[in-house]
Amino acid sequence: MDNLLAARALMGVSFVFHIIYATLGIGLPLLLMLAEGLALKTGDESWHRIARRWVLPAGVVFAIGAVSGTILSFELGLLWPRFMAFSGAMIGLAFSMEGFAFFTEAIFLSLYFYGERRLSRRALFLCTIPLTLAAAISAIFVISANGWMNAPSGFRMVNGSPSDVLPLKAFANQAWPHEALHGTLAAYVATSFAVAGYYAALVLRGRDAADAKKALVLSLSVAAVTAPLMLVSGDWAADSVAKFQKAKLAAMEAHFKTSAAAPLVIGGWPDPDTGQVLYAVRIPKLLSLLAHDDPNAVVQGLDAFPQGTTPDPRLVHPFFDLMVGSFFVMATGLAWFWWLRWRTKSVPDGPRLLKYLIFASPFGIIALESGWLVTEFGRQPWVVQGYLRTSQSVTPNSGVVSVLVTFVVVYFCLTAGMLTLLLRHQGRHGEDGKEVGHA
Numbered sequence: 001m002d003n004l005l006a007a008r009a010l011m012g013v014s015f016v017f018h019i020i021y022a023t024l025g026i027g028l029p030l031l032l033m034l035a036e037g038l039a040l041k042t043g044d045e046s047w048h049r050i051a052r053r054w055v056l057p058a059g060v061v062f063a064i065g066a067v068s069g070t071i072l073s074f075e076l077g078l079l080w081p082r083f084m085a086f087s088g089a090m091i092g093l094a095f096s097m098e099g100f101a102f103f104t105e106a107i108f109l110s111l112y113f114y115g116e117r118r119l120s121r122r123a124l125f126l127c128t129i130p131l132t133l134a135a136a137i138s139a140i141f142v143i144s145a146n147g148w149m150n151a152p153s154g155f156r157m158v159n160g161s162p163s164d165v166l167p168l169k170a171f172a173n174q175a176w177p178h179e180a181l182h183g184t185l186a187a188y189v190a191t192s193f194a195v196a197g198y199y200a201a202l203v204l205r206g207r208d209a210a211d212a213k214k215a216l217v218l219s220l221s222v223a224a225v226t227a228p229l230m231l232v233s234g235d236w237a238a239d240s241v242a243k244f245q246k247a248k249l250a251a252m253e254a255h256f257k258t259s260a261a262a263p264l265v266i267g268g269w270p271d272p273d274t275g276q277v278l279y280a281v282r283i284p285k286l287l288s289l290l291a292h293d294d295p296n297a298v299v300q301g302l303d304a305f306p307q308g309t310t311p312d313p314r315l316v317h318p319f320f321d322l323m324v325g326s327f328f329v330m331a332t333g334l335a336w337f338w339w340l341r342w343r344t345k346s347v348p349d350g351p352r353l354l355k356y357l358i359f360a361s362p363f364g365i366i367a368l369e370s371g372w373l374v375t376e377f378g379r380q381p382w383v384v385q386g387y388l389r390t391s392q393s394v395t396p397n398s399g400v401v402s403v404l405v406t407f408v409v410v411y412f413c414l415t416a417g418m419l420t421l422l423l424r425h426q427g428r429h430g431e432d433g434k435e436v437g438h439a
Contacts, residue, residue, distance in 0.1 A: 004391055006400035007079040010407060012376075014072050016369060017411040021065035021418075022139065023368055026184065027191020028058040029105075029135045032112070033128035034218060040125050048121070050215050055113050057422050062109060064418055066102070068411075079400065083383050083393035086162060090154055090170035091145040098141035105134035139187065140180040147176035150375065151244060152384050174244060178237040179375075185230040186371065190364025192223035193330055197361020204354040213347040216357075220337055227334060231327065241378075242291040245385070246300045248378035251311035252320040253287055254280070255301045262287040262299040267321055270313040275303075277317075308381065315377040319370045326367035333360040 032051050039047035073095075077084055108131040112124055119127070148154075154170025155162040196219040202212035241249050249255070254265050256275035264287045268280025285295040292299070302310050333356055340348035383390040 003396070003398070003400050004394045006404050007394045008390070010400060010404040011072075011075055011079065013404070013408055013411060014068065014075060015372065017415060018065065018068040018072060019368055019372060020365060020415070021061050021068055023187045023190050023365060024057070024061040024194070025065045026135045026139050026187040027194075028054055028061065029109075029128060029132040030188060030222065031191070031195065031219065032058060033125070033132045034222070035215075036121075036125040036128050038218075040121055046211050046214060050211055050218075052116070059109060059113055060418055060421060062105070064414060066106075068414075071407075079395050080383070080393045081395055083388065086388050086393075087148070087384060089162070089165045090152070090167065091148055093167040093171050094141050094144040094148075098138050101134045101138035101141060105131060105138060108134065136184050139184055143180045143183050144171050144173070144176045146375065147179045148173045149383065150179075150379055150385055151175035152387055157387070175240065178233060178240050182230065182233040182237050182371075183368075185226050185233055186364070186368050188226040189223050189230055189330065190368050192219045192226070193333075193357075193361050193364040195219040196223065197358045200354040200357040200361070203349050204351060204358070209349075213349070217341075217347055220334060223330070224334055224338060227327070227331060234327075238290065245378070247302065247305050247310045248316070249291065250300060250302045250304075251313045251316035251378055252374060253299075254313045254317040255287065255299060256303060256313075258298065258301040258304045260288065260298045261285045261296045262291075264290065265317075268317075270317050272302075272313065311378045311380050316374055319373045319377065323367050323370035323374060326363040326370065329360050329363045330367075333357050 032054055035047045035051035035054070038044065039051065108127045111119070112127040112131060115124060115127065148170055151174040152170075153173045154166040154168070156164050158164075196216055199212045199216040199219065202208055203216060238249075241252070253262075254268065254270040254277045255262060256270075256272075256277075261284070263282040263284050265277050266281040266283070268277040270277050288297040288299055289295045291297065302313065333353075336353055336356065337348055340350070340353065379385055381389050381391065383393045
């Protein structure tokens with residue numbers, strides 16, 4: 001394995017795990033805030049009890065996310081020195097602001113965690129508001145850096161080097177708004193479904209049924225609000241890609257040849273040698289309609305770009321389909337649950353529905369991971385779109401493979417330990433119903 005492949009694999013593995021921690025770190029504070037708000041508004045003690053059961057999970061994923069994020073920062077400098085030299089002045093502001101949001105989140109999470117016996121219920125609830133906002137803003141700042149890599153701005157090239165840098169313009173790049181909105185909403189949906197799957201399992205087993213049903217309704221209420229918004233923001237992101245990243249769109253849709261009235265290709269396996277997509281379902285004219293609001297519009301294919309400057313559709317197209325398919329898996333569960341809730345006027349607890357919710361629970365994370373892979377694979381062979389190739393950015397130093405193997409083992413052990421700790425913690429409260437957080 002050469003340095004380039006090993007470095008990309010190491011960054012990929014690190015991000016795959018970090019996204020899980022970061023997603024839960026964004027979504028759990030929102031659930032905490034809503035549960036504490038309901039406790040304050042209704043006087044129902046069970047909402048506060050439910051919220052306190054989420055304190056330790058929120059703290060654990062925050063701590064592990066902080067560690068994995070720090071590792072990623074070191075990897076950027078060690079594995080991609082040319083990239084950091086090229087882009088540091090443009091993306092430095094985003095990472096600096098993310099640091100402020102991170103410490104704000106840490107402060108209010110600590111106040112909420114340790115304040116159970118020292119703060120009033122109103123004060124506890126008020127702590128969850130900046131906690132929720134800081135968690136989301138932290139992600140929004142980091143996403144700005146990724147958006148800049150996809151749509152670089154705020155500088156001009158002079159003798160092959162960036163000059164006249166405008167950090168604010170680089171920060172507010174064209175790709176940032178839709179990436180930030182879509183990513184944040186996706187984190188809320190993913191967390192909601194992960195939590196819903198856990199509580200669906202509790203209801204199915206008849207454990208802590210009353211509180212579990214309330215938590216199930218709350219999590220799926222968040223998903224019911226954020227999933228449609230995520231769909232709208234995804235359409236905005238797709239429109240932006242169609243206008244500004246045409247090669248990525250062609251790879252996402254496995255669209256090899258420039259043509260009018262282009263069909264939408266669903267599934268299948270792209271074959272670059274023949275320019276065909278094997279075993280795919282095609283819907284006539286739909287790609288032209290979705291990309292340009294005209295069923296007869298011309299959509300550029302991969303053949304419209306110089307050879308060696310386009311993404312590999314064999315990587316981008318399957319993950320794009322997986323991302324979209326994951327959304328429909330979750331949407332089915334949402335529609336089923338809320339239709340039964342409306343029909344029966346009670347919390348649905350049929351075994352078929354509960355088993356489906358358990359099955360659907362990881363698909364929010366799967367959608368997020370797939371979307372990130374589409375974004376990254378869809379930008380290749382560039383690390384900074386149109387300016388700096390990935391192959392030009394990697395470190396010349398050896399030993400990356402051994403670091404990769406070490407980190408894969410570490411991340412798997414870290415994640416296994418986290419899941420064991422959280423499941424044992426939740427399991428204890430499923431049995432005795434006691435509150436937590438009395439540190």
